[in-house]
Amino acid sequence: xxxxxxxLIGTILPVLLKSFGVSSSIDxxxxxxxxxxxxxxxxxxxxxxxxxxLAALQTALTALQADTSLSPVILGDISEGVADLQAAxxxxxKAQVTxxxxxxTPLPLLP
Amino acid sequence: MKRxxxxxxxxxxxxxxxxxxxxxxxxxxPVSMAGCKAANTPxxxxxxxxxxxxxxxxxxxxxxxxxxxxxxxxxxKHTPDATEKTIINKVIVSLNTADALYQSYHAALVAxxxxxxxxxxIDAVMSVTSNLSALxxxxxxxx
Numbered sequence: 001x002x003x004x005x006x007x008l009i010g011t012i013l014p015v016l017l018k019s020f021g022v023s024s025s026i027d028x029x030x031x032x033x034x035x036x037x038x039x040x041x042x043x044x045x046x047x048x049x050x051x052x053x054l055a056a057l058q059t060a061l062t063a064l065q066a067d068t069s070l071s072p073v074i075l076g077d078i079s080e081g082v083a084d085l086q087a088a089x090x091x092x093x094k095a096q097v098t099x100x101x102x103x104x105t106p107l108p109l110l111p
Numbered sequence: 112m113k114r115x116x117x118x119x120x121x122x123x124x125x126x127x128x129x130x131x132x133x134x135x136x137x138x139x140x141p142v143s144m145a146g147c148k149a150a151n152t153p154x155x156x157x158x159x160x161x162x163x164x165x166x167x168x169x170x171x172x173x174x175x176x177x178x179x180x181x182x183x184x185x186x187x188k189h190t191p192d193a194t195e196k197t198i199i200n201k202v203i204v205s206l207n208t209a210d211a212l213y214q215s216y217h218a219a220l221v222a223x224x225x226x227x228x229x230x231x232x233i234d235a236v237m238s239v240t241s242n243l244s245a246l247x248x249x250x251x252x253x254x
Contacts, residue, residue, distance in 0.1 A: 080179075080183045085176070087178065089172070096168060098156045098157055099155045100157055104174055108203075
């Protein structure tokens, strides 16, 4: 299932970035991001750590942050998107080891 | 009338896209629930069967992604607009419902490993999926 998630983010995020002409450097970053996502997919499928893939994504993010054409707001959102992804992957991997539904406490609504 | 530039819209949608991706997993839950076969890989500790393990893993991933998103909003790192907030809250409500029903299902499995998946749980997951479609539509709208 998470493989589907990562496959989707591998298509949606770069397309969104490029469709808005965020940066010409995205042309170089897209292959790097896709490769990183591929590493994560492979890692999850083989039940091996996906640390290197996440690190590669972070590297791509760092490269984006060096792009002066991007606003701090956009960079912040990119960073948050990656953080969300990391949180989901960590939780998914943890669930491969232990099934503990008690941790699914209700989430509060946004005010 | 307030105008939203592509970049402003994009700023929120990057997070929405990531978030939608986390929840996309739930699209396939009804299928896995209906026809889940025993896997060759060992079950996680505490899981009663493969369906139980799969439901837990997918809900945990969606839950964690959403929790992180909310933490960013609470910390002021991201400010969703009204449309995004409305959709996110709908997903939160449906996910909370699915979580609670899954917890009941897991408890039922502990008591009786042969217990079947309740229709309520399947419906709840479908509700999450439906709300996810709204997120996907939001993303698609700016492509």
